[in-house]
Amino acid sequence: MELDYDFIIIGSGFGGSVSALRLSEKGYKVLVVEKGKWYKAKDFAKTNWNIRKWLWIPFFRCFGIMKLTIFRHVAIISGTGVGGGSLVYANTLPVPKSDFYNTGSWKELNNWEEELIPYYATAKKMLGVTRNPKLFSGDFELKQLAKEMGKEEEFEHTNVGVYFGEENVTAKDPYFKGQGPDRKGCVFCGGCMTGCRHNSKNSLDKNYLFLAQKNGAKIMAENEVYDIIPLNNEDGSTGYKIKLRSSTKLFKEKKTFTTKGVVLSGGVLGTIKLLLKVNKKSLPRLSDRLGGDIRTNNETLISVSKLDRKEDVSKGIAIGSILHTDDNSHLEIVRYAKGSGFWKLFHLPYTTGSNAFIRILKMIGSFIKAPLSYLKIYFVNNWSKSTIVLLFMQSIDSKLKFKRNVFGRMSSSISSGKRPSPFIPESIKLAKKYKNITKGKETSFALETLAGIPSTAHILGGAVMGKDRKHGVIDKNNQVFGYESMYIVDGSMISANPGVNPSLSITAIAERAMDQISAK
C-alpha cells in the first residue's frame, strides 16, 4: 500500500522543527501539522493588549501565539503557531549544569553529558546563540544585587538566539551561507514575548523550518491532530493513519493521511494530551508511565514595579541578564515592550504564606500601608515601562502526574516530592533584595496569591526515557515502546530537571534523536 508520507510530525516547536529539517535532509517525504497560525513579523501584536493576536483562546476566536492553561497544581504558559514556543519565548538558551545529565529516569541509559556535547554545539549554531551585547535598566539592578551578595562573578549577560546586526538594518542571511532568510538587527525593544516585529529573533521559522521547507517538507498550519491509528491495528509496523481537523474554522473540516512514521512534537500540553486521549483505544500498547514525571522547573515569577514614572525598564531584550544565586538556583530579569501592560489585570500585591486566608489579609495590609504606590502601579504608570518580572528557577525536583479525568480533560496530581509552590524561601529573599535596590513594589500573578498555584513557562516530561516500558514511555533514542517508527521529540521527552530554560536542551536532544535515524 502506498502511503501519503514517510513521516508526519505533529507540532512545529523546537522538537518538531529539528525533526522536519533532519528527516527531510535524509530524503524522507515529510508533513508537519501545526495547530496554530503562521505569523509573519508584521502580523505580531504591537502590544499584549491585542489579545486576539497574542493569546490562543479559540473559543473566543483569539488565535494568538501564547496559551495559558490552569491546572490544580500549576498554571502553564506555552506557545502555539508555526515555530511553536519560539514565537513567544524570551530567546534565552543556556546549557544545564551536570546534575541534569546524571539524575532522572534517563541517567543510566547513556553518558549524556559527554554524548550531547556535539549536539548542543549544533543546536547553538542552528539557533544562532550569542551573548546579549547590551544591558539596560533592570539588568543593572541585578548586577547590583550580585555585588551586594558577593556574587559578582555569578552575574552574566544571557546567551540568546537573536540577530544583533546593525540595528534595524536588513542583512542577507547571516547564518546559513545565504540559504536562510534576510534578517534585521535587533532594536532592543523588549517585545520578544509578543512576537518579534523586527525580524531579529531567531525563531524556528527562520532556521530549521525555513530550511526544511527548502528540502521539500510541507507545513500545514491551523490543523490539529486528534487521532493516531496503526494501520495493522497493532505495532504500527505497516504505518499509521493520522486524523486531523481544522483548529481555526468554525466548521471543523476533517482530513486523514497515511504515513510510515510519526514524530510527536506537540510540546508537553499537546503530546501528552493527545496520547492520554488515544491510549485506551488507538494506541493501547503505550507505557503506563505516560503522563508521569512532569516537572515544572520549580519556578516563581515575581514582578517588581518601579514607582518613578520617568524610569523605563522595557528597553532591552526580553531576558537580558542572569544571576546564578547558588548551585541549584538562578534569577533572570524579564521584560515586556512599552505598552504591553495586559498582565497588570491579573496581578495583586505580592504576599506569601501557606494559608490563602492569611495571604489575603496580608495583601490587604500591604495595600493599606502604601495605597498611593499601588494605585500608581495599576492606574498611573505604564506597567511594562516600570515593571521587571523576576524569573527564579531551581534544579531541585518535584514531580506531577497528568491524567485524563472523567470529563475527558487533562488534570494534575502530585506524584513525588513536595507540591510545587510559588513561595520558595530563596526566591522570596531575592525578590525582597531586588525590590529594595529598585525602591519598587512587588506584585504577582493573582492565582499565586489567591490559590497558591505557581506559574511556569517551562513544563517538561510526561513521556520520559527508560530502559523498558515499565520505566519509561520512550527509549534512549526517543522511539516509543510498543510501536514502530513512532518517536516523541519535544519537552515531554525531558527526563530530569534542567533547572534552566529548556529549549536549547530540547533542540540538542532532538538533534541526537534524528541522528539515530538512517537515511531513506
Ligand SMILES: Cc1cc2nc3c(=O)[nH]c(=O)nc-3n(C[C@H](O)[C@H](O)[C@H](O)COP(=O)(O)OP(=O)(O)OC[C@H]3O[C@@H](n4cnc5c(N)ncnc54)[C@H](O)[C@@H]3O)c2cc1C
Ligand atoms: C512566554 C514564554 C517565554 C519563554 N521563554 C523561554 C526562554 O527564554 N528560553 C527557553 O528555553 N524556553 C522558554 N520558554 C519555553 C519554551 O517555549 C518551551 O520550552 C519550548 O517551546 C518547548 O518546545 P517543544 O518542542 O516541547 O514544543 P513547543 O515549542 O511547545 O511546540 C509545540 C507545538 O505543537 C503544536 N501542537 C500541539 N498539539 C498539537 C496537535 N495535536 N496537532 C498539531 N499541532 C499541535 C502547538 O501548537 C505548538 O506550536 C518560554 C515559554 C513561554 C510561553
Ligand code: SF4
Ligand atoms: S528586543 Fe525587539 S527587536 Fe530584539 S529580538 Fe526582541 S522583539 Fe525583536
